[in-house]
Amino acid sequence: MTILSTPHDTAPAIFAAMGNPKRMQIVTWMHDPTTHFPAQRDGDLVNDGICVGAIVTKLEVSQPTVTTHMKILADAGLVTSKKIKQWTFYKLNVETLHQAEAELKRLSSILG
Amino acid sequence: MTILSTPHDTAPAIFAAMGNPKRMQIVTWMHDPTTHFPAQRDGDLVNDGICVGAIVTKLEVSQPTVTTHMKILADAGLVTSKKIKQWTFYKLNVETLHQAEAELKRLSSILG
DNA sequence: TATATTAATAGATAGATTGTTATATAGGGA
DNA sequence: TCCCTATATAACAATCTATCTATTAATATA
Numbered sequence A, B: 001m002t003i004l005s006t007p008h009d010t011a012p013a014i015f016a017a018m019g020n021p022k023r024m025q026i027v028t029w030m031h032d033p034t035t036h037f038p039a040q041r042d043g044d045l046v047n048d049g050i051c052v053g054a055i056v057t058k059l060e061v062s063q064p065t066v067t068t069h070m071k072i073l074a075d076a077g078l079v080t081s082k083k084i085k086q087w088t089f090y091k092l093n094v095e096t097l098h099q100a101e102a103e104l105k106r107l108s109s110i111l112g
Numbered sequence C: 001t002a003t004a005t006t007a008a009t010a011g012a013t014a015g016a017t018t019g020t021t022a023t024a025t026a027g028g029g030a
Numbered sequence D: 001t002c003c004c005t006a007t008a009t010a011a012c013a014a015t016c017t018a019t020c021t022a023t024t025a026a027t028a029t030a
Helices: A010-018 A021-031 A052-059 A063-075 A094-108 B010-018 B021-031 B052-059 B063-075 B094-108
Strands: A079-084 A087-092 B079-084 B087-092
Touching: A010 A021, A010 A063, A010 A094, A010 B010, A010 B021, A021 A052, A021 A063, A021 A087, A021 B010, A021 B094, A052 A063, A052 A087, A063 A079, A063 A087, A094 B021, A094 B094, B010 B021, B010 B063, B010 B094, B021 B052, B021 B063, B021 B087, B052 B063, B052 B087, B063 B079, B063 B087
Parallel strands: none
Antiparallel strands: A079 A087, B079 B087
16 A cells, blocks of 8 residues: 555554554564574564564563554554464564655655 | 664654644644645744644644644654744754654665 | 463553643733 | 733543453464
């Protein structure tokens, strides 16, 4: 979905999802998974994503709290999820970051 | 302040400020003041900014609510304010939008 | 099958956010 | 001075968020 077809409240949802220090931390870590997370047995850090447990360990909040944060990020389109065996792997969705970037670009370009 | 010297929780504050439909609406209007607001007697729409009353009229919430939203935007650095006579004029701060844009660019550039 | 692992869901709670009305403050004009 | 206009502040209500513990569900493994 391009910025042109974006419903009017999609952008606030993306910004709201990033507007939390814990979630910003998660997104920052996910940007460079191999430096921030240990290798996983049943899912590749880059191709499949990061499993919930790895985030729980680093973020130092409870597992349900991480699940909630991931749901907010997923609802905003900032991450996608994939289930392999008993794990759920979350991966950054760069498309949505570009979309937010375009929205900011629109607002920062003072024309008149 | 450049993105390099940005404290680690500045970015979430900016995104949180934009992560509300009403505030996003305000920022969008302020991006192009002359098309969205009537001319003002004691302050120029472009050079001085928009007065609170004009936003109250368009946003259709109470004046104190607008004042609260403007404070959140100002605290995040997204707008600056200037008092002329009994009016407070708010103006978009493009610097901060660029800062948020740079943060998104950083996160969307997958290097490894 | 019984147990361990992993994540999601349910339910509770403290605190933040968004909104209201009422009041205070500050400046301009009659 | 007295009143009007514009904004801010106070006090409060309703809703949302972030967090927890306990439980459930699903999958693996011994």
